[in-house]
Amino acid sequence: xxxxxxxxxDKDKKPRKPKPCPICAxxxxxxxxxDLSLLKPFLNExxxxxARRTSSVxxxxxKQLAAAIKNAREMALxxxxxx
Numbered sequence: 001x002x003x004x005x006x007x008x009x010d011k012d013k014k015p016r017k018p019k020p021c022p023i024c025a026x027x028x029x030x031x032x033x034x035d036l037s038l039l040k041p042f043l044n045e046x047x048x049x050x051a052r053r054t055s056s057v058x059x060x061x062x063k064q065l066a067a068a069i070k071n072a073r074e075m076a077l078x079x080x081x082x083x
Contacts, residue, residue, distance in 0.1 A: 014066045019056040031064040033071040039078065
């Protein structure tokens with residue numbers, strides 16, 4: 001039985017090529033909370049941490065990023081929220 005949601009458009013789509021992780025591509029092994037130039041692009045305009053699918057970061061780097069951003073917030077280097 002065919003899936004009712006599948007259409008002919010689904011057959012025409014090519015499989016997506018995975019984007020390389022921007023942190024791994026730069027050769028960064030450890031994400032430091034003091035490196036604000038590295039952390040800022042992974043925050044949205046409301047100072048929330050961007051999701052993996054939007055920032056195209058691998059799982060290992062996303063965990064390191066989240067910990068570094070939270071640590072930087074504790075040290076008052078990054079705001080908790082922008083209004």
